[in-house]
Amino acid sequence: MQFLCKEYQDGNPRVRSLVTETRIHLVPSLNPDGYELAREAGSELGNWALGHWTEEGYDLFENFPDLASALWAAEERRLVPHKFPNHHIPIPEHYLSEDATVSTSTGPSGRAVMGRWCLTLPCPLWQVAVETRAVMAWMDKNPFVLGANLQGGEKLVSYPFDTSRPVSEMPAAAPRPPDDYEDDNPELQETPDHAIFRWLAISYASAHLTMTETFRGGCHTQDMTNAMGIVQGAKWHPRAGSMNDFSYLHTNCLELSIYLGCDKFPHESELQQEWENNKESLLTFMEQVHRGIKGLVTDHQGEPIANATIVVGGINHNIKTASGGDYWRILNPGEYRVSARAEGYNPSVKTCSVFYDIGATQCNFVLSRSNWKRIREIMAMNGNRPIRRIVPGRPMTPRERMRLRMRL
Secondary structure (H helix, E strand, C coil): CHHHHHHHHCCCHHHHHHHHHCCCCCCCCCCHHHHHHHHHHHHHHCCCCCCCCCCCCCCHHHCCCCHHHHHHHHHHCCCCCCCCCCCCCCCCHHHHCCCCEEEEEECCCCCEEEEECCCCCCCCEEECCHHHHHHHHHHHHCCCCEEEEEECCEEEEEECCCCCCCHHHCCCCCCCCCCCCCCCCCCCCCCCCHHHHHHHHHHHHHHCCCCCCCCCCCCCCCCCCCCCCEEEHHHHCCCCCCHHHHHHHHCCCEEEEEEEECCCCCCHHHHHHHHHHHHHHHHHHHHHHHCEEEEEEEECCCCECCCCEEEECCCCCCEECCCCCEEEEECCCEEEEEEEECCCECCEEEEEEECCCCCCEECCEEECECCHHHHHHHHHHCCCCCCCCCCCCCCCCHHHHHHHHHHC
């Protein structure tokens, strides 16, 4: 924050452009209780786990609703997208209650993971942390596009999905040989935005001074990134109910986890070098929010249409417009068939091109009103049954006369 303010005042054109054209939200600490515990012990006496949990014992990163499992269950029943959305999945009502709890269950690795709903009793239950509620409300209030949470204990960038999909829920697909990056792992489920997430992760790792220097291995185990400094969360550390998965499935935001180094609480004397290691990466990552397409969705009178759905062909994950009808969609370079849809309007489709240079392509939509709203009202009056067409010259039956009177 100090760097951005100072460089802006000094006239740094890169920082001025970033600050002027971007709404930047900074949260110093999501877990202030844990930070205080780690600070009191210091870097010499603290251990890896100290400060990881809140004072009440919550791991906030895994305290969110497990929307990924709900999505995959709906896909198994072929409910997506007609009856179950592939985006902006609502938070379960019981999760929002004051005494809401999430359960722990055993993940693929055999260890307990938090966030899954308890389907059988008995099972251990954990309450939803007040910090988790605050973050969810914050996400709903602001139309975030790109986010990152900074952590420690490892040096890599992790991206969704963090949840492993059970083998029985995997969709049928043609077999393909594993590439140099992905293992032939049946529990590894890619997001529809997998290529975009990898681009974002690489933009940070490649600009970091040491993140791709993995010849010494990882901080605790072997290098899981194939010398790239990036990894999909489910491949590295599978867990349900993560903040990254929740952000992706409940909001428009693409969020990643950035692990800054092996030391979770570095000594004060090391902070300057840590800043130099990450400075360029942070700037480069924030600039990626201006890659893709953006625009306005309005009606023919110029009025903005909120909550319109933006559909990108070939990517089975949609986004919604904000209250002012504006939207932002991060995309890799290429040509895309994009459509805008809204309740009570005819959809509009156009081709939008994304280039390699930073700067989102403007792609606006103007929607015309449709007659479907009136048609649905008439159908509802008829009990949602097909309306029989009246043929001129043919006398009406008593039942048809009765239905006509009821409608009038």
